[in-house]
Amino acid sequence: MTDQLQQFTAVWLIDFEFQAPPGERPQPHCLAALEILSGQRLRVWFDGNRVEVPFDVSDRTLFVGYYASAEIGCFLRLGWPIPARVLDLYVEFRVATNGKMLPCGKNLLGAMAYFGLDAIAAAEKGEMRMLAMRGGPYCESERDALQDYCRTDVDALAQLLPVMLPQIDMPRALLRGRFMSAAARIEWNGTPIDVNWLMLLREHWSQVLERLIAAVDRDYGVFDGNTFKSDRWAAYLYKHGIPWPRLESGNLALDDDTFREMSRRYPTHIGPIRELRVTLGQMRLEDLAVGSDGRNRCMLSAFQSKTGRNQPSNSASIFGPSCWLRSLIRPGEGRAIAYIDWSQQEFGIAAALSGDRNMMAAYQSSDPYLAFAKQVGAAPKDATKDSHPRERAQFKTCVLGVQYGMAERSLAQSLDEPEIVARELLRLHREAFPSYWQWSQAAVDHAMLFGFIQTVFGWRVHLGAEVNSRSLANYPCQANGAEMLRLACCLMTERGIQVCAPIHDAVLVEGPSDDIYHIVAEAQRAMREASEIVLNGFSLKSEAEIVRWPNRYSDERGKRMWDRVTGIVADITRGHDPVDGVIGYPHTGMSGTSLLQCHPVQSLHTSGQ
DNA sequence: TCTATATCACCC
């Protein structure tokens, strides 16, 4: 065990019990800690008085936790400096077992069970969780119970660490742990929300739904309150003699693809109801986790997905629900936010890691999709987005489809073209990017041979009984994309950039309006560096969209819906009151928004491999 | 009445 820990003069196993109501920052109750080299223990109760950090937090000290962003969040609340070295046994358990069946789950008890270690009963743990979440004041016995329980979690870590240590790749584990610190800072920061409009939407949502439905359903009568009834829809179809596709189960196929297909054939009958169904979606504004300071905060659920992506709750995070709701994101007075995303991130990753020269050239051109079309002679060399929109759209769909392993049948369907068109596009892709296809196939073969596939920094998934080769082919792109995002988040937060949220291939950052150009430039530099480190020197571009107070964030796709909904709310509340003061900026407008392009310089950094 | 499953909608 000491081999792996040689570089450290202290190894602290830590656990906090804390309270964190939805959207609020964590409030620690107590800390239990064990330094395993000396056997020293800490038992601290936090009663609101200032407590000095009881640890050395330099790179000579290793902190070990289980889902450590929670612990580090408590550090932030206490005003303690963030540890330089973090080993997160949750993350290491995830990477060790990713893709495997876990009979007892992946929480601390599940990990204990997996390694055949004794742990406290799940029921007791649940009870103590409840007690911590309930918050104070606590009587003396509750306080003791909470602290005793906190100690048992540390004891669990003490059992787990020596068992897991031999298979831990320490340098890479520390990189993953480093991200948990970044995650803590991001969870701490959160995303600014227009609370006034959130309240209005919450208050009037059912009425908004009623109006949206009433306007269309009077011609159909297929809704019961706010729910679409398939039997009534069947009756409507029967009455109008419209044949409708069914699922294997015999039920009507009610997905939007079917509606789209059918509305082509029966536009007047199907069109309006389809648009309504698309509009409604489903939404529980109540679950959106907004704290008392008006910021959306929720656990990032780092390393949750097989590919290592974050998977925050869709209902708690503002980036989860339908994108028109993102108009609720609004910087405070004097502040600005920027949404920065890598351009065609997965395409760039595939190009760089496969070393496919044509694909790299296409990525580096101003328009990868058109570059692809030009490379195979489907568009002239001087073609532009405007001169050849149709070709561009087709080659774009092809590129995106290939990334997910799409075959000609599905591609034909998404192109709305005969299969022969899709087949030809796929052939052209193979012709243009032969090294990519070779690399992709080699990755799948390697995975099949060795039973796992991994990223440049060792985030791996183990193959189960059922192997999906499309999933394997996509893994290097998605999982290395996740590595890249984590690294960028580390660089940004460590350099003092306020990151509100990571969104798979993007981040939302924030700062004073006057500094936002500088902040965006810094953030883009960090994203470029991260791409170069992951991709052996290949730079990915990024695009930034800046929104300054008093404007609100808006997603192009959701603009209409936002205007429609806020219009209805304004109508409902007209004459009542507070809307006038609030409604000042219902239109998202691009006026305060600008687009910055990042044109990176090629550099020759290598990965840490 | 509660729970499991299927289906669907949304995100990148």
Added chain:
DNA sequence: AAACGGGTGATATAGA
């Protein structure tokens, strides 16, 4: 057998 990767979550329906 299917042929679009990774997710969360709401809802309807079927079954206990």
